[in-house]
Amino acid sequence: MEALVCRKLGDPTIQPDSSETTSLTVSKTHPIPKLNTPSSVLIRVKATSLNYANFLQILGKYQEKFDLPFVPGSDYSGIVQSVGPKVTKFKVGDPVCSFAGVGSFAQFIVADEKDLYGVPEGCDLVAAGALPVAYGTSHVALVHRANLKAGQVLLVLGAAGGVGLAAVQIGKVCGATVIAVARGAEKVNFLKSMGVDHVVDLKEGGVIESVKAFLKTRKLKGVDVLYDPVGGKLTKESMKLLNWGAQILVIGFASGEVPVIPANIALVKNWTIHGLYWGSYKVNNPSVLEDSLKELLSWLAKGLITVYISESYKVQQANLAFLDIRDRKVIGKVMITFDDPKAIASSRL
Numbered sequence: 001m002e003a004l005v006c007r008k009l010g011d012p013t014i015q016p017d018s019s020e021t022t023s024l025t026v027s028k029t030h031p032i033p034k035l036n037t038p039s040s041v042l043i044r045v046k047a048t049s050l051n052y053a054n055f056l057q058i059l060g061k062y063q064e065k066f067d068l069p070f071v072p073g074s075d076y077s078g079i080v081q082s083v084g085p086k087v088t089k090f091k092v093g094d095p096v097c098s099f100a101g102v103g104s105f106a107q108f109i110v111a112d113e114k115d116l117y118g119v120p121e122g123c124d125l126v127a128a129g130a131l132p133v134a135y136g137t138s139h140v141a142l143v144h145r146a147n148l149k150a151g152q153v154l155l156v157l158g159a160a161g162g163v164g165l166a167a168v169q170i171g172k173v174c175g176a177t178v179i180a181v182a183r184g185a186e187k188v189n190f191l192k193s194m195g196v197d198h199v200v201d202l203k204e205g206g207v208i209e210s211v212k213a214f215l216k217t218r219k220l221k222g223v224d225v226l227y228d229p230v231g232g233k234l235t236k237e238s239m240k241l242l243n244w245g246a247q248i249l250v251i252g253f254a255s256g257e258v259p260v261i262p263a264n265i266a267l268v269k270n271w272t273i274h275g276l277y278w279g280s281y282k283v284n285n286p287s288v289l290e291d292s293l294k295e296l297l298s299w300l301a302k303g304l305i306t307v308y309i310s311e312s313y314k315v316q317q318a319n320l321a322f323l324d325i326r327d328r329k330v331i332g333k334v335m336i337t338f339d340d341p342k343a344i345a346s347s348r349l
């Protein structure tokens with residue numbers, strides 16, 4: 001099978017196989033994984049999403065390290081190809097989605113049936129491959145951890161990126177007033193088209209003045225929930241907008257800078273700071289993650305959320321997908337597909 005293999009840690013934006021310095025190679029003869037337990041399922045991967053974490057994993061800068069060589073890739077969708085003798089929930093031909101620590105940038109992957117989710121009728125299969133990590137993270141953060149309520153004010157940093165755009169949409173489903181922060185006219189116009197209440201364009205100036213002016217027009221005091229996948233200076237500025245009793249969701253550090261949240265101010269203002277590592281729920285509290293993904297798939301089927309895919313690439317073009325992430329070009333998600341995305345969208349076999 002075709003698979004993207006990381007043979008040494010390094011820059012994934014270099015064309016695979018282009019020179020000695022490349023970290024990624026496309027293998028056309030990678031072995032198809034075998035069913036390894038009676039309850040395992042072999043899936044023909046149709047679409048798999050790129051997450052910022054995949055970029056960090058290949059660079060060797062992620063919190064979890066993997067033995068070389070490894071096939072990167074975490075969330076995916078596809079079609080059941082074969083099933084072990086004890087599998088009861090799925091049959092050959094079923095559309096499914098899931099996520100793994102590594103291994104989805106390949107034509108086939110094996111998963112236990114308990115880790116698979118059926119993709120409901122009416123869902124775009126490519127979209128389902130982008131759902132688990134980005135939407136799962138934002139849903140667990142906003143719904144499970146922050147218990148976001150209608151009428152609360154949600155401030156989303158990195159709002160046009162993978163987890164950010166998911167947070168924006170989930171915030172709207174919860175009935176929150178959503179303020180989005182992004183850089184550049186294309187992202188800002190896109191976010192406005194998504195029905196966001198206010199968008200801050202970082203190219204035009206800082207967050208504080210823009211958000212304060214908006215809050216004034218709505219007679220609102222401040223921000224109740226800060227969703228922060230960016231960190232650095234932006235977190236520092238955003239803290240000046242938080243209400244008494246606000247919640248801070250620490251999601252990631254796309255800026256490269258881990259922010260300092262002063263405990264003395266958290267004390268005086270009664271803030272709650274949630275550190276959230278979505279993947280660790282699989283080990284520590286799997287039912288939260290399962291319920292969350294089932295709810296998200298039902299929202300996708302009902303059209304309450306839409307996964308926006310800015311670009312789909314072939315596995316041979318993975319470096320271009322990583323370039324889009326590095327250069328902050330992505331709006332929503334960028335994908336690797338193993339078929340024509342239009343054909344995958346409606347495929348059931």
Ligand SMILES: NC(=O)c1ccc[n+]([C@@H]2O[C@H](COP(=O)([O-])OP(=O)(O)OC[C@H]3O[C@@H](n4cnc5c(N)ncnc54)[C@H](OP(=O)(O)O)[C@@H]3O)[C@@H](O)[C@H]2O)c1
Nearest residue numbers: 052158161162163182183229252253254255276277278328
């Ligand atoms: N805690 C968890 O379980 C979890 C799960 C998933 C992701 N994450 C983390 O969340 C962060 C975002 O992930 P993602 O997949 O949404 O990434 P993404 O799609 O690349 O989005 C990141 C966004 O951050 C903004 N940004 C600000 N400064 C940046 C910089 N110096 N370089 C790159 N982007 C910058 C960009 O927005 P503008 O260009 O508009 O400013 C961009 O849209 C990452 O740190 C990732 O590791 C954490």
